[in-house]
Amino acid sequence: MGKSTLFNRLVGGMVSIVEDYPGVTRDRLYKEVEWQNHRFILTDTGGIVSKPQAGSIAAHVLLQAEVAIAEADLILLVVDGRVGLTNEDILAADLLKKAKKRVLVVVNKVDSFRIPPALFEFYPLGFGEPIAISAAQGLNTGDLLDRMVELLPKEGPQEILDSDTVNIAVVGKPNVGKSSLINKLIGESRVIVSEIPGTTRDAIDTVLQHGGRSYTLIDTAGLRRKAKIKDSIERFSVQRTLSAVERCDIALIMIDATEGVTEQDKKIAGFAHETGKASILLVNKWDLIEKDEKTLHRMEKRIRFELGFLHYVPILFISALTGQRISKILELIDFVAEQHSSRIGTSMLNQVVNEALLLHPPPPDRGRQLKIYYATQIKIKPPTIVLFVNEPEFMHFSYLRYLENKIRAAYGFEGTPLRIIVRKRISRENKEQREVR
Secondary structure: OOHHHHHHHHHOOOOOOOOOOOOOOOOOEEEEEEEOOEEEEEEEOOOOOOOOOOOOHHHHHHHHHHHHHHHOOEEEEEEEOOOOOOHHHHHHHHHHHHHOOEEEEEEEOOOOOOOOOOOHHHHHHOOOOOEEOEOOOOEOHHHHHHHHHHHOOOOOOOOOOOOOOEEEEEEOOOOOOHHHHHHHHHOOOOOOOOOOOOOOOOOEEEEEEEOOEEEEEEEOOOOOOHHHOOOHHHHHHHHHHHHHHHOOOEEEEEEEOOOOOOHHHHHHHHHHHHOOOEEEEEEEOHHHOOOOOOHHHHHHHHHHHHOHHHOOOOEEEOEOOOOEOOHHHHHHHHHHHHHHOOOOOHHHHHHHHHHHHHHOOOOOEOOEOOOEEEEEEEEOOOOEEEEEEOOHHHOOHHHHHHHHHHHHHHHOOOOOOOEEEEEEOOOHHHHHHHHHO
């Protein structure tokens, strides 16, 4: 029927996965929409299937749709104008009538208005005059938005995302417990939890208010090895996971305690590191591990060895199932978010760099000596420092790591990458020559 295509059209971008067969959208997707100075949250849900088998994905999808209906002020019942009225449409209408909500019937796939669309057959659904559109072509979607604004409540609280919200991507390989963790954090089952790997195909934004602060939790599809990506939906889900990391502030990288660090974990963590995102390592399913007094220390040492490039990232051992240490996650997120946004004054930064130079001067390179004139921080998220030197090629990577360690020892930056850029200082004489030219 094109629900996800319509969702993407109204929110102005590719947010829901769109395929040519039903059943692709499983969880609820939320996105803010603004139209004619009116702002509201639009939700995309999975298709409603009558009498689904207990415990099946279809049953979970129906539950998610029912939760979305309960939350909504206005419901768009999308029907197929090419197919006409179906039994599924009637069953969906009956479900909506029980909810006693405002409903607007949207007849999709009406690709031409030269011939009047046959809207009359949808009047028996009992929701008044339908509106005809083409989500794929964008026909009449402006009129649809006008009707929606007319039917929405004029006043009342709106769940509008705050620009100050900390955006958190929950990432990891399939079936590591990402959805279970989010459900524990928010205290409600907004995301489908299933033992079937890859249940969550879309990236799902969930707003959480805690301690006077807003968090946006982004649940994502688990990354799989390329050999296991069998269809276009899973390929797009991998892209969506990486996109979720790109737009987050902090990545919660979940590792299965029963398996340890895998190659997939390294790739996920490496992507977060390379894109400059703050990270926290969450070792989930800790309740399933047989322990002695040295188990945690051994596991942490092994993780540090496997993920050596994330030496700055805190590790928390949790159980999303039992709730073990879940209460510490938001506290750690606040701390890492502060580190990710930290800024050092130029004079204080240069004091640390100068002390590092005195303790361990850079070694000469074939008789040539590196000189560091001064340092300054130019940005945050991640903190980025520029070192002005005589010749950048004299800077050895090992000495750069030494300087990073000294800066971290002085100012922390726990949980966040630290970018150090080496630039050649332009002397006043060379600058004047450039200006003359």
